[in-house]
Amino acid sequence: MTSRLPVFPLGTVLFPGLVLPLHIFEERYRDLVKHLLSRPDGDPREFGVLAIQQGWETLPTAPAPAPPETQPPRLGPVPTTPLPPPPAAQAEPGDVALHEVGCTAELRQVTELPDGRYDIVTVGRRRFRVVSVDKTSEPYLMAEVEWLPEPEGQEELADLLAPRVLAVFRQYLTLIRADERELTEQLPEDPTVLSHLVAATAALTLEDRQRLLATPDTAGRLRAELRLLSREAALLRQVRAVPVPLRDLAVPGSPN
Known part of the structure; x- marks a missing residue:
């Protein structure tokens, strides 16, 4: 069974x-926000976010997603006070390939x-796979999607992998954060929440993150993250071995 979703x-x-x-700021996406706000209370006010695979190289990127709202202290509930304006996000429903x-x-929160x-x-909620895309019925893209719930049967393996990923992730954080006080924050122990946090906050390419999002189950994501974190940690250690200050090697980072 499929559902219809703005994208x-x-x-x-x-x-x-x-x-x-x-x-x-674009008119068609203002219309999307108005449409979502007009839905009756209790109806989901959500739209699909799809990463661009090819095309629109000059498209402004959205800021990298913030950590999960369930994790204190930086991962607390969405603030109720107005936020400073985030970078503009623009998208075109034209000739662009999407994952x-x-x-x-x-x-x-809407201001x-x-x-x-x-x-x-916004807060990320449900994974989905696009079945078909409708470019004409609305000013913005609409898609028929199938939901991708977390499959059952891998819970025991995920429970075994989570402590290993958590340990490696903590080691990774010590390499990328200069202020040791930042390392005292509480990290999630739930395997699924941890797998999403690592995927979103580690310095990975968009392609790496997309593969993790598309991985069917938590255990598979955690296995992949062990490999990716080990790779990233090894690269960071090599950079630190270079006898010049890290600030001299700094280059603009990708928001993804």
Whole structure:
């Protein structure tokens, strides 16, 4: 069984539980926000986020999703006070290739600006796979999607892998954070939540993140993340071995 879902192409990968702020200024996506706000209370106010696979190289990328809202202290509930305007997110429903697996973004906070633009805060909710795309019925893309629930049967393996990933992730954080006080934050022990947090916050390419999002189950994601974190940690150790200050090697990083 499929569902019909508005789709927003972006230069980032969204994961369930991750906070994603967006600045909406194009007319068609203002219409999308208005449509979502007009839904009756209790109806899901969500749209699909799909990462751009090819095309629109000049498309502004959205900010990388914030950590899951369930993890304190930085991972607390979505703030109720107005946020500073996030970078603008623009998308075109034209000739652009999109990845077929995405994640829904649920509206949590909407601030309408005097000129009709919106600053919104969304939270990733459900993974889906695109079955077909409708480019004509609405100003924005609509898609028929099938939901990708977490499959059963791998819970025991995921429970065994989670402590290993958590340990490697903590080691990885010591290599990328100069302030040791940042390392005292609580990290999730739930295997699925941990797999989404690692995928969204480690310095991975968009392709790596997309593969993790498309991985069917938590155990598979955790196995892949052990390999990716080990790779990234090895690269970071090599950089630190270079006898010049890290700031001299700094280059602009990708938001993905």
